[in-house]
Amino acid sequence: MHQPVNRNAMLYIDRPPERHRLVQKLQSITELTAEERQALLDLPMTVRSYTRGEDIVRGGGIPSECCLILDGFACRYKLLPDGRRQIMAFHTPGDLPDLQSLHIQTLDHSVGAMMPTLAAFIPHASMRTLTARFPGLMHAFWRDTLIDAAVFREWLIGIGRRDAHERIAHLICEMLLRFRGVELAPDNTFRMPATQGDIADALGLSNVHVNRVLQDLRRDKLITWGNYTVSVLKWDELQKRALFDATYLHQVSRAAA
């Protein structure tokens, strides 16, 4: 996350197959017409690949493109001057982590890859043309940024008023539902390519404490967590322990447990 922004490894694919994830993601939070779906698939994009620790977008800059996660796993984070790191969001395929750059000049945080990740870049101009032509998509994007904010608020509650066990359980609940939204959580199992240190930086804890809490959750057979793969074994009890209420995700359809 502290190395120079990706240099080589740049390949130009006009229509990467993972592109449909954007459609899928938007459909998980709103309704789309066939034309809108097609317009999304037709967006011009430049694709680059990143490895763990690389910055996909560097904070402080003035971006001229929006970034779309096609495959892999990314996070938004910010560093304090003395190196403390706060991860503010995890991003799964289909997410547009810096959509805000369309309307806010300087990016106030960075986006980093947490595993080998494929990211597409869409020129702001194309986004503006698209939203001008399809008001439905403009609303979809606006809605997406609003849900983004809702997730931040929920994290705020978590870090501010939940204890370590509740926080970690809550994060697992959230990730499970979000992965389900893009059909990446068959069998209540999903890839969670974050180290315990990453989780700690996301939840305002120390890596050591994250480790201990995870051991508790595993001992109680609520989850499995290993090899960057999480399985939720007892969804109801996990939700209860997390004080989890999915309203804030504002998903239009949510597969039942």
Add this chain to the structure above:
Amino acid sequence: MHQPVNRNAMLYIDRPPERHRLVQKLQSITELTAEERQALLDLPMTVRSYTRGEDIVRGGGIPSECCLILDGFACRYKLLPDGRRQIMAFHTPGDLPDLQSLHIQTLDHSVGAMMPTLAAFIPHASMRTLTARFPGLMHAFWRDTLIDAAVFREWLIGIGRRDAHERIAHLICEMLLRFRGVELAPDNTFRMPATQGDIADALGLSNVHVNRVLQDLRRDKLITWGNYTVSVLKWDELQKRALFDATYLHQVSRAAA
């Protein structure tokens, strides 16, 4: 904050004088044309007044109006089942705390008054007409929600990775700049109608600890805090202690200290 939503005390004013605060607020984050300013002033709104502790908007509902703070002071908060409260934002005159309800059905948190507060309600339909007619205003509103999200992220960092002294100093820095944006902080002094318990719920601390930290800041002559009025005496040093960087507020013009 736990009493029934305001019942009586409802007065219908077509053009309350405080209405210009909305223009002022939007101008602090974007440029407006004369027509856009006029259109904002012409918005139909119903005005109600609230006292400390009353809910202006109740979470869980499906609002059909947007709420605008005309005068006073409000906060957005959410309660955990066991009564723990997290305040997620403070709102000053000119703010639209539930603008998101335009695009997200159910409101996932509440808005409460922290002092006698005047709030105006603008029907969603009017907002939609307005934004359809003035794309510039649509962008202004979108931008506002994005800045909202940026502030949440900054709070996230604060609660997650700053210690109590940094958090409190940071909050004071933020409030000062935001009040300046609507010209409510002459002489680096502003009204902060929050009890120490409120501050604690906003920053993820206990009221006792907030008290002790405030005493430190006063002892060091960085601020004055009393009678719900805050004066910043040593802006530079306060910023330093808070590790404060105003970028995230995305204000277009920021009066110098």
Add this chain to the structure above:
DNA sequence: CGCACTTTTGATCGATGTCAAGTATGGTGG
């Protein structure tokens, strides 16, 4: 004047951080 709320103070406790060492684990090059 009294009540409700807030601020302040002191004493104690506990969740979580820090430090340090040891143990997997996976990738790389020889």
Add this chain to the structure above:
DNA sequence: CCACCATACTTGACATCGATCAAAAGTGCG
């Protein structure tokens, strides 16, 4: 295919920030 290295995970001992509890002292308001 193995040895090695870097990274991540695990464990234990100990430190500390901030929570909790309780009570006193202000403050404002009817």
